[in-house]
Amino acid sequence: MQPRFHQNLLKYCSLSLLVVPLFLQGCSPTTGVSGTEGSSATQGSASVEQANALFNQGKKREAAQTYFAAAARYPTPQRERVILQAAEIAASIGDAQLTNTYLARVPAAALDGENRARQAYVRALLALQQNNPSLALRTLPTNLDNLSPALREKVKHIQQRAAAGGGKSAAVGQNVQQALVPTSVNRVAALLPQSGALSSVGQEIYRGMETARTSIASDTTVQLYDVSAGGAVAQYQRAVADGADVIVGPLDKESLAQLLAQPQLLSKPLVSLNYLTNSRNIPGALYQFGLLPxxxxxxxxxxxxxxxxxxxxxxxxxxxxxxxxxxxxxxxxxxxxxxxxxxxxxxxxxxxxxxxxxxxxxxxxxxxxxxxxxxxxxxxxxxxxxxxxxxxxxxxxxxxxxxxxxxxxxxxxxxxxxxxxxxIPWVIEGLQNGSLNNSTFPRMFALGMDAMLIAKNLPSIGTNPNTQVNGKTGNIRLAGNRQIQRTLLFATFANGVPHAVGQ
Missing domain, CATH: 3.40.50.2300 (Response regulator)
Structure with a gap:
């Protein structure tokens, strides 16, 4: 049974086990199913394939029961993994009794790191389904660094949903300090590369910042600091010493990591132009912004x-x-x-x-x-x-x-x-007025414009999570973990040229 188990479980864990209550509507579509039945199977005949089929039919309760029954066929830790899938589905339909019954069959001693985190995730999911977002946030696993990408994504999604629902807690897997918000913004510093592989991109971003300053913040100065010369930490310190109210940048992950390695130095708000999503400690000064796919x-x-x-x-x-x-x-x-x-x-x-x-x-x-x-x-x-x-x-x-x-x-x-x-709106505008090809990197130019917009409006954005700003990269709002999120327009191609379409 072991070879067949490994084949099925590898398929199942790599694909169908990403299927979770808030994320999943069906188990792995690529998992083969043969001889499936329309209702949950008995413990002796239950299989993961049957559970997958039931889930795809929308029979979640029967699918959970079948996963649970199928778990008996496998040794530890695979057995606990399948039980947790059953518990996950039970939690997704808000059945606390069934969820807790399954969780009780998972002994703590049998949980490895991934399964332990998944158990915490299931408990948080149930709390969210029962309209207790604060409990959901407190229950989620606290370290995401060693989790599989799929589980990490699901944990973050629960965190975002719980935070949006009014939950109060530190962000998942991260120690989030209280936000550092300026009272006013008159001086902005830009930490951007002026030499090396990213120099042309850095220059385009800075042009965007200057354009935005001219149009929306003429009372504000923007000073450029070359990250290529001296590194991000030294240039950040220079900007602070020069009186900057907000620092924009750096652009590359390595420079951002250097700054976050010394959080005690971050005395002024930092609007980064990239994301370190696995950072375990988010300083109160950090606001993460970028063109996140x-x-x-x-x-x-x-x-x-x-x-x-x-x-x-x-x-x-x-x-x-x-x-x-x-x-x-x-x-x-x-x-x-x-x-x-x-x-x-x-x-x-x-x-x-x-x-x-x-x-x-x-x-x-x-x-x-x-x-x-x-x-x-x-x-x-x-x-x-x-x-x-x-x-x-x-x-x-x-x-x-x-x-x-x-x-x-x-x-x-x-x-x-x-x-x-x-x-992004800036590309649509450029298409409509014929100016798009004037810029080498139009989306980077728009990123610079919005970085300036965010920096100038940080006193309101940083204190009111409901604030939204119409930017050139999209409609901008601040998420619960101070990641800046964007909502874009939709476009389509006709005769090889994009044009905007209605939502």
């Missing part, structure tokens, strides 16, 4: 489920970026009641195998998919979209802004016609 994937999930598109194919490159974007979409989509019916990874480099990947995805769903979520670069999307249009012409394709380079090229981008994707 996960935000866009989640927005696509929320918009499509709201339109009734509740069965999705996910196509993503076999890369860490592809995993992040696909995981964010899947979690948010399932949290909104959608079901990912197939996930296909395709080669990260352009390949003739793309046709086979598309055909496999379409065939596996047997006509059940109502949409495709495509995570792709422009070159990848130009190859994928014509294949999707020919293989599934009636299935809409959604993507993030990464499918568009930011510079118009109708000849190449004609292959993108029909894709619906998230786009």
């Amino acid at each position: 996960e935000d866009e994937a989640r927005q696509v999930a929320e918009a499509t489920t709201a339109r009734g598109l509740r069965t999705a194919i996910v196509l993503a490159p076999a890369s860490s970026w592809g995993d992040r974007v696909a995981g964010a979409f899947r979690s948010a989509y399932q949290a909104k009641g959608g079901q990912v019916v197939n996930i296909q990874q395709y080669p990260d480099a352009a390949s003739n195998a793309y046709l086979q990947n598309v055909q496999n995805a379409i065939a596996a769903t047997q006509g059940r998919a109502s949409m495709v979520f495509l995570a792709a670069s422009p070159s990848q999307a130009r190859l994928m979209q014509p294949l999707l249009a020919s293989q599934a012409p009636n299935v809409p394709v959604y993507a993030t802004s990464h499918v568009f380079s930011g510079r118009t090229d109708a000849g190449k981008d004609a292959d993108l016609d029909g894709i619906l994707y998230t786009e």
Whole structure:
């Protein structure tokens, strides 16, 4: 039984076990199911495959019972892992008695690190389902560094939901200090690279900051500090000594990590232009801002489920970026009641195998998919979209802004016609007034404009979590862990040129 167990559980743990109450609407679509039954199985005959099938049919209680019964077939720690899946589903339907019954069958001595964190997650999920967001926040695991990406994503999602529901606690896996909020902002410092690989990007961001200062903050000065010369810590200290009220930057993760390694030095608010999502200690001075692809994937999930598109194919490159974007979409989509019916990874480099990947995805769903979520670069999307249009012409394709380079090229981008994707307001404005190609990195220019906007408005944004600002990278708001989140517009391609579409 061991070889079969390992095959099934590896499939199950890598895919279907990402399926959780708030994220999941169905277990792994790629797990094979044969001989499934329409109701929960007895302990002697129950299997993970049967539980997967029941869950896909929407029979959550029966699925939980079948997972629990199937757990008896496996040794520790796999047994506890399957029981926790049963408890997770029970918690998702708000059945406290059933959840606690399952959790009681998981002895503490049998829990490894991942299962211990999952048990805490299940308890937090139940608390949230019972309208106790504060308890949910207090119950969640406190260290996310060693968790699998899927579980880490789910924990963060619960934290965000609980914080949005009024829960009071430190952010998950992080020691969040009280926010450092300026009373007024008259001097802004920009910690940006002026030499090296990121110098051109840094210069574009600074141009955006200066443009915003001229239009919205003419009473405010912006001073540039070259992170390439002397490092982020030294330049931050210089900016503070020069009287900066808010520091914007740095841009790269390494420089940001250097600053966060000495949190005692952060005496002025820092609006970083990147994220360190696994940081365990968030200083009160830190506000994290950037063009996070996960935000866009989640927005696509929320918009499509709201339109009734509740069965999705996910196509993503076999890369860490592809995993992040696909995981964010899947979690948010399932949290909104959608079901990912197939996930296909395709080669990260352009390949003739793309046709086979598309055909496999379409065939596996047997006509059940109502949409495709495509995570792709422009070159990848130009190859994928014509294949999707020919293989599934009636299935809409959604993507993030990464499918568009930011510079118009109708000849190449004609292959993108029909894709619906998230786009920042600044790019839409540039398309409409014909100025888009004037900028080498239009999204970085917009990032600089919004960094200045955030810095200038930090006294209100930092004290009122309901404050929203209409920026050039999207509608901006501050999340519970002081990550700045964006809501973008939607656009589509026609004759190779993007244009805005209604929500």
